[in-house]
Amino acid sequence: MSNFYDGEAFLQSWKAGVKLAGSRWFGDGSDPETAETKWDLAPRTEHIKANIGLLSTSEAVFLAALVSFYNDRIGGPMLQQVIGYNDVGMADIAASLDEPRRRVIGGLLLSYCGW
Numbered sequence: 001m002s003n004f005y006d007g008e009a010f011l012q013s014w015k016a017g018v019k020l021a022g023s024r025w026f027g028d029g030s031d032p033e034t035a036e037t038k039w040d041l042a043p044r045t046e047h048i049k050a051n052i053g054l055l056s057t058s059e060a061v062f063l064a065a066l067v068s069f070y071n072d073r074i075g076g077p078m079l080q081q082v083i084g085y086n087d088v089g090m091a092d093i094a095a096s097l098d099e100p101r102r103r104v105i106g107g108l109l110l111s112y113c114g115w
Helices: 007-021 044-054 057-070 072-083 090-097 098-111
Strands: none
Touching: 007 057, 007 098, 044 057, 044 072, 057 072, 057 090, 057 098, 072 090, 090 098
16 A cells, blocks of 8 residues: 555556556656656646547546646546536446546555645
């Protein structure tokens, strides 16, 4: 289990999330394994906002949840948009994700150290 507020564990979980979501949505779009910090893999929020409607519900929920770790004022409305109602909770997110994506979200929750 990762340590509370563990920056390295957060980065590793974030890299796993970037791999699952697709590196095209983050940083400069290159392989996440080359990133040295979470800043190298910041979500490209304008690109995501412009294209999230093209994704499956599961892909969109996962991507919006990741954006929420980066900036909840951007990711929260994205989650509302893709889930379809205003009161989005963790159960709504979990119900939309497969096990690997749930594990990424869990790892990010356990190691979250702020952005």
